[in-house]
Amino acid sequence: MRSWQSFLVERLLLLNKKKINTANYIEQKRIANQAPYVIPAKLQQKYNILKDNTYSLDTYVLESTSDPHTRVILYLHGGGYIEQPLSWHWHFLYKLSQKVNGTIYVPVYPKAPNHNYKEAFEQVLPIYEYLLTKVKPENIVLMGDSAGGGFALALAQFLLESDISQPGNIILLSPWLDITLSHPEIEAMESKEPMLDTKLLIEVGKLYAGKSALSNYLLSPINGPLQGLGKISLFIGTHELFLPDARKFKVLAEKENIDINYFEYPQMNHVFPVFPIPEAKIAMKQMIDIIKEDVDSTR
Template sequence: MSPAMNLTRALLHARPNVFRTERTLREALRHPRPDAPLPANLRRTCAVRTETVDGREVITLTPRRGATGTEVIYLHGGAYVRPLVAAHWRIVAALIRRTGATVTVPLYGLAPRYTADDAYRFLDMVYRAVLQRAGAHPVFLAGDSCGAGLAVGQAIRCRDEGLRPPAGLILFSPWVDVTMTNPGIARLTAHDPMLAPEGLAAAGRDWAGPRAVTDPLISPLHDTLADLPPTWIYQGGHDIFLPDAEAFAAKANAAGTPTTLHVWPSAFHVFVGAGWTPEARRALADAAGRIRAAGRG
């Protein structure tokens, strides 16, 4: 583990974990925060288009120099109940800088006010619009944490509805089973500075709304995972989502969906947002290479 990763993880352990219990989560949600504003560096380096789709904001960033025509739809994390934060913009900025892709960031509605059904209606509209704009260029779905789970869910919808599939899925620390029932979670809970199963399971129930928490659009691990696009997962070993990420990769590969799981044993949840660490830089470089390769193909 690098010194930068070690220090960042220690700082995260010193902060309160709002997911520790359902009570601590509910208390945190009593004081909602707005989405983090678009950073000045992205405004300088990208042409920014903001539009409203189905009543929700969609931000599209196209690099002013070196644009390739490749498209990425990036879905932010936050357990479906927390807004976009500065770390998400750092990930988006890194992907744009390393790939030349246009990145679209849909600000989907959060639980408990909104549910997965609201999000998928919104994302269907966004996805179809990006496909039309992309033409023959590749379109990737990417995201972190719950946003990565939502990206898989959207790929499942494309498969089931006969839509053009994404060129690939880029998943950072994906949340693929909101039930939080994997027995392997318990051994990692004390090591995870950011997440805890009780609060997350409550957030998952809110997000599911009228659906079962095992519905594949809520918990993609419960899908067959057959006939999905090539998938790359970047996962920390000190993250309670690791056991489900391992199960997802094994199931997807067994079903014929090519899936690569990269694990950094000492890294925390969505460590790619800590771009000052060499672990994050290596993960983002690999993800960007996958996106660039599709553009060359």
């Protein structure tokens, strides 16, 4: 049975969900995303978030207070490939960094409509390669939420195709696995979805793809290779648009005899692990157990 807190959060999300004028929204983001991302000063100070100037790409770092060099997480934030990190991202990542005793790298990768996925991959890949010089690949976690979850899986697939070492774990929170959102069961999910706008996502996805085919696994990783990837863990709620593709992904993995950690939470909304609800605490513990178990076993 779901918690009353999760029910309240979902009701609030539904009440605040507005009908979006897609063209106006995209134009607003076109202007906003021309300026460099600036993390709110209060958040940066509160969570002691550092900025890594090793690369031209803005990358932020959160370190645990104890044993920060045991493991590293490369976190690709969500936001439909058009939004910059939100405050809840930093709150969630701070909690995660303290519980795993590790360091989290958060690149603010190029966004639509000013940039496309090729630019994002070109700028994030060197960061992953840098992390390989700091720890063993099995001690790296590639992680992301929503669009960032799709990006994380696609990056792991690109690493596989490029013969670059896989991370030990790939953790996906409500991942956007098919940028086309063409699964026939998605339409039925719209009445349950309290956050996402299907039409907007489809249009932004086209902009992010540029001239590339939307079926390209770098955009729709559900079409990419599964054999040979790091251990995959996927968290999804039954009240979100991405549920049909998550279930499809699970079936595809099973057909290839690939064992994934699949966590489907009844009546949970999009990216529910970041919300202040009991179910999020349970999901966080599951993530921590997955990360610590695999990394500690390599010592």
